[in-house]
Amino acid sequence: xxxxxxxxxxxxxxxxxxxxxxxxxxxxxxxxxxxxxxxxxxxxxxxxxxxxxxxxxxxxxxxxxxxxxxxxxxxxxxxxxxxxxxxxxxxxxxxxxxxxxxxxxxxxxxxxxxxxxxxxxxxxxxxxxxxxxxxxxxxxxxxxxxxxxxxxxxxxxxxxxxxxxxxxxxxxxxxxxxxxxxxxxxxxxxxxxxxxxxxxxxxxxxxxxxxxxxxxxxxxxxxxxxxxxxxxxxxxxxxxxxxxxxxxxxxxxxxxxxxxxxxxxxxxxxxxxxxxxxxxxxxxxxxxxxxxxxxxxxxxxxxxxxxxxxxxxxxxxxxxxxxxxxxxxxxxxxxxxxxxxxxxxxxxxxxxxxx
Amino acid sequence: xxxxxxxxxxxxxxxxxxxxxxxxxxxxxxxxxxxxxxxxxxxxxxxxxxxxxxxxxxxxxxxxxxxxxxxxxxxxxxxxxxxxxxxxxxxxxxxxxxxxxxxxxxxxxxxxxxxxxxxxxxxxxxxxxxxxxxxxxxxxxxxxxxxxxxxxxxxxx
Numbered sequence: 169x170x171x172x173x174x175x176x177x178x179x180x181x182x183x184x185x186x187x188x189x190x191x192x193x194x195x196x197x198x199x200x201x202x203x204x205x206x207x208x209x210x211x212x213x214x215x216x217x218x219x220x221x222x223x224x225x226x227x228x229x230x231x232x233x234x235x236x237x238x239x240x241x242x243x244x245x246x247x248x249x250x251x252x253x254x255x256x257x258x259x260x261x262x263x264x265x266x267x268x269x270x271x272x273x274x275x276x277x278x279x280x281x282x283x284x285x286x287x288x289x290x291x292x293x294x295x296x297x298x299x300x301x302x303x304x305x306x307x308x309x310x311x312x313x314x315x316x317x318x319x320x321x322x323x324x325x326x327x328x329x330x331x332x333x334x335x336x337x338x339x340x341x342x343x344x345x346x347x348x349x350x351x352x353x354x355x356x357x358x359x360x361x362x363x364x365x366x367x368x369x370x371x372x373x374x375x376x377x378x379x380x381x382x383x384x385x386x387x388x389x390x391x392x393x394x395x396x397x398x399x400x401x402x403x404x405x406x407x408x409x410x411x412x413x414x415x416x417x418x419x420x421x422x423x424x425x426x427x428x429x430x431x432x433x434x435x436x437x438x439x440x441x442x443x444x445x446x447x448x449x450x451x452x453x454x455x456x457x458x459x460x461x462x463x464x465x466x467x468x469x470x471x472x473x474x475x476x477x478x479x480x481x482x483x484x485x486x487x488x489x490x491x492x493x494x495x496x497x498x499x500x501x502x503x504x505x506x507x508x509x510x511x512x513x514x515x516x517x518x519x520x521x522x523x
Numbered sequence: 524x525x526x527x528x529x530x531x532x533x534x535x536x537x538x539x540x541x542x543x544x545x546x547x548x549x550x551x552x553x554x555x556x557x558x559x560x561x562x563x564x565x566x567x568x569x570x571x572x573x574x575x576x577x578x579x580x581x582x583x584x585x586x587x588x589x590x591x592x593x594x595x596x597x598x599x600x601x602x603x604x605x606x607x608x609x610x611x612x613x614x615x616x617x618x619x620x621x622x623x624x625x626x627x628x629x630x631x632x633x634x635x636x637x638x639x640x641x642x643x644x645x646x647x648x649x650x651x652x653x654x655x656x657x658x659x660x661x662x663x664x665x666x667x668x669x670x671x672x673x674x675x676x677x678x679x680x
Binding site for chain 2: 202204206207208209210211288310313314317318321322323324325326327328329330331333334335336338339340342367394395396397398399400402403
């Protein structure tokens with residue numbers, strides 16, 4: 169598969185138009201599944217892994233759906249292509265570079281559905297949607313799971329449910345996570361309080377790229393921790409309830425900002441867009457921080473002429489593998505910072521001229 | 524910082540100096556509470572005995588409570604044993620859930636506060652359960668239930 173064809177597009181999940189999209193960027197559900205008669209990754213030989221891939225590819229090819237899934241061999245890919253798929257949220261960092269041996273991913277052209285093969289579990293099904301869409305994401309992944317299960321014998325235990333390589337995933341094998349943009353809670357220093365409350369009720373909070381990654385650009389992923397002993401519907405309800413509360417807090421904080429320091433906020437947003445449009449070198453971290461201010465500015469109507477979709481696109485295209493793909497060759501750290509600044513300047517000028 | 528026992532964030536930190544040797548313990552509230560390190564109000568006394576026991580040997584129960592040594596369970600399919608699983612946190616194959624059940628159940632209880640799945644079941648498993656119940660319904664001459672199960676099975680096969 170030539171991944172360059174994905175470059176000009178944006179996955180459906182980044183449209184920026186889904187429900188509650190002023191606060192919720194995207195919703196993701198993943199299911200961990202294993203095949204009954206093959207060993208897990210730690211005990212699997214290359215032959216076992218090749219068997220998993222063969223069975224998974226056959227099942228995926230026949231599972232139908234509106235958009236067919238296409239399989240890409242991650243083992244054979246260049247490190248740049250792997251990083252590119254990580255940035256698009258189609259594969260985990262683990263599948264990209266933490267593992268070796270035969271492995272891959274199947275995904276559809278809208279980048280809504282993906283199936284990682286030979287990650288920690290034989291199969292990791294994923295559905296990614298724009299905005300706050302737990303029900304839609306569950307409906308899609310449940311259907312995909314049923315379709316695959318018709319052709320694959322899953323490892324299932326009447327007491328423990330779906331069996332997984334790590335006991336933290338056993339049972340439903342489900343991890344539902346919602347990516348939130350919480351700039352106002354960050355600005356008003358209430359974010360830590362929110363997260364302490366979340367940890368008490370057993371929900372995990374992480375940065376954009378999952379476990380261990382820092383939260384850049386005020387983006388946070390909230391996900392369930394428990395997978396055993398509760399039904400999928402109950403787990404989703406619990407997350408939903410918490411997200412609704414956090415959305416309220418964030419909106420209250422935004423309203424307070426507008427009431428108490430509208431001018432200062434306006435200035436901050438204007439400076440952010442100014443820096444993005446005029447810098448000649450800029451790091452990914454600074455870009456994310458500034459884009460976060462721009463995104464907030466759009467939702468607070470402090471800024472016009474820039475659609476949220478464009479901000480999301482800048483956000484993805486300024487990450488390192490995307491920049492290198494756009495440039496058509498590998499770039500060193502400094503070169504990336506220059507290329508990033510140049511790309512931002514050009515794109516923002518285009519947007520300005522289309523006002 | 525993560526809890527030394529489970530993976531939850533550690534919020535309970537203990538430092539102890541005995542014979543100029545410094546020992547540290549980082550636990551989440553739940554694990555600390557389970558080990559009786561957090562006093563229940565109004566009794567502000569830390570259970571010193573529990574604390575000392577934990578500092579000298581944080582991952583095992585006090586020797587007095589230790590069970591009789593039993594033969595170490597090993598999975599006949601993949602050879603996974605408890606020490607290796609504890610070191611890596613990953614199981615070797617789906618049979619480990621049965622083979623290492625005595626070690627896994629307390630762990631599942633700690634991670635999930637539950638030991639029994641309550642979610643989705645694969646269609647094949649559901650259908651075979653309906654077939655079993657169909658047989659029982661027919662034997663009990665409960666034909667209404669049998670007809671319902673038969674339709675259910677037909678719709679899902």
